[in-house]
Amino acid sequence: xxxxxxxxxxxxxxxxxxxxxxxxxxxxxxxxxxxxxxxxxxxxxxxxxxxxxxxxxxxxxxxxxxxxxxxxxxxxxxxxxxxxxxxxxxxxxxxxxxxxxxxxxxxxxxxxxxxxxxxxxxxxxx
Numbered sequence: 001x002x003x004x005x006x007x008x009x010x011x012x013x014x015x016x017x018x019x020x021x022x023x024x025x026x027x028x029x030x031x032x033x034x035x036x037x038x039x040x041x042x043x044x045x046x047x048x049x050x051x052x053x054x055x056x057x058x059x060x061x062x063x064x065x066x067x068x069x070x071x072x073x074x075x076x077x078x079x080x081x082x083x084x085x086x087x088x089x090x091x092x093x094x095x096x097x098x099x100x101x102x103x104x105x106x107x108x109x110x111x112x113x114x115x116x117x118x119x120x121x122x123x124x125x126x
Contacts, residue, residue: 001058001059002056003024003092004023004025004061005061007023010089012061014064016065016069017069019063020039021038022037022038022052023035024057032092038055045066049076050076058079059078059079059095060078061084061095084100
């Protein structure tokens with residue numbers, strides 16, 4: 001599986017729409033097989049989606065993102081796990097162990113399924 005995490009200064013980037021760096025990982029189970037860094041250039045939701053899809057990403061871990069960008073990513077077949085925050089390596093480790101759940105990894109102010117994001121399509125938590 002190929003996962004990507006938008007990051008900034010060792011943490012999950014707070015807003016994916018303007019994030020410039022992705023950590024892209026090839027994983028098998030809980031093992032990381034390969035790591036690479038990729039730069040994102042476009043701010044346009046559809047071009048940004050094409051950049052991410054062009055990397056072969058299947059799962060994206062990120063902070064907040066616009067509804068238009070989320071819909072474009074989901075439409076491209078990318079599983080989006082958004083409104084995540086925390087130390088980059090801790091978040092990745094939790095994801096690989098299927099433990100990226102609960103308020104510990106939620107962005108401040110995010111209310112989970114009870115919040116305003118409940119109606120948004122494509123959101124799938126572990």
